[in-house]
Amino acid sequence: ETGVTQSPTHLIKTRGQQVTLRCSSQSGHNTVSWYQQALGQGPQFIFQYYREEENGRGNFPPRFSGLQFPNYSSELNVNALELDDSALYLCASKEYEDYGYTFGSGTRLTVV
Amino acid sequence: GEDVEQSLFLSVREGDSSVINCTYTDSSSTYLYWYKQEPGAGLQLLTYIFSNMDMKQDQRLTVLLNKKDKHLSLRIADTQTGDSAIYFCAESTRNTDKLIFGTGTRLQVFP
Numbered sequence: 003e004t005g006v007t008q009s010p011t012h013l014i015k016t017r018g019q020q021v022t023l024r025c026s027s028q029s030g031h032n033t034v035s036w037y038q039q040a041l042g043q044g045p046q047f048i049f050q051y052y053r054e055e056e057n058g059r060g061n062f063p064p065r066f067s068g069l070q071f072p073n074y075s076s077e078l079n080v081n082a083l084e085l086d087d088s089a090l091y092l093c094a095s096k097e098y099e100d101y102g103y104t105f106g107s108g109t110r111l112t113v114v
Numbered sequence: 115g116e117d118v119e120q121s122l123f124l125s126v127r128e129g130d131s132s133v134i135n136c137t138y139t140d141s142s143s144t145y146l147y148w149y150k151q152e153p154g155a156g157l158q159l160l161t162y163i164f165s166n167m168d169m170k171q172d173q174r175l176t177v178l179l180n181k182k183d184k185h186l187s188l189r190i191a192d193t194q195t196g197d198s199a200i201y202f203c204a205e206s207t208r209n210t211d212k213l214i215f216g217t218g219t220r221l222q223v224f225p
Contacts, residue, residue, distance in 0.1 A: 006156070033211065044118070044202055044215030045157070058210055092156055094213075101145055103213070105156035 006106035025093030118216035136203030
């Protein structure tokens with residue numbers, strides 16, 4: 003499988019709920035990062051996983067958490083959703099030695 | 115600190131050259147990237163340059179890096195309507211793979 007696939011494409015949640023976003027990377031991509039892109043802004047780094055362990059985190063609270071699985075899939079979980087969490091969430095993956103990430107098309111999350 | 119700045123908007127005529135500029139503040143930046151984002155889509159890596167290079171050319175794309183001024187530019191030759199998109203400059207450092215993005219430049223190409 004080539005490319006990075008994210009699901010769902012769109013999601014509407016209520017404030018206080020929890021959400022899980024999913025990402026499927028191409029075979030061999032052992033490094034995955036998640037980004038939050040608010041409307042009209044550049045993507046902001048949330049965290050990165052390498053071989054199923056978190057190895058870098060941006061300025062996001064602990065209610066943002068993640069998992070990476072051996073089959074090159076990963077998840078972003080957000081608890082206690084806030085209105086400001088409304089954004090496009092992007093998954094990006096690569097082989098550890100590569101320079102450039104391959105991005106998915108994103109999940110558009112709306113919190114009401 | 116980490117900060118990447120870009121102008122917000124650029125409008126060019128089809129067939130002309132486009133130049134998108136970016137400035138960054140982190141002197142330890144090792145790699146600098148240009149990504150393209152079309153409406154409703156993710157980010158597409160266009161090109162990247164190492165901090166020890168001054169220029170890189172890839173078909174219609176030319177990247178210039180002035181490390182002294184921390185200035186990066188992307189020139190698109192013979193701009194086409196299909197080039198209309200938002201272009202993001204991004205940096206990363208040797209110690210981390212995380213990308214620091216600018217706010218993006220919206221390129222509009224008119225006939």
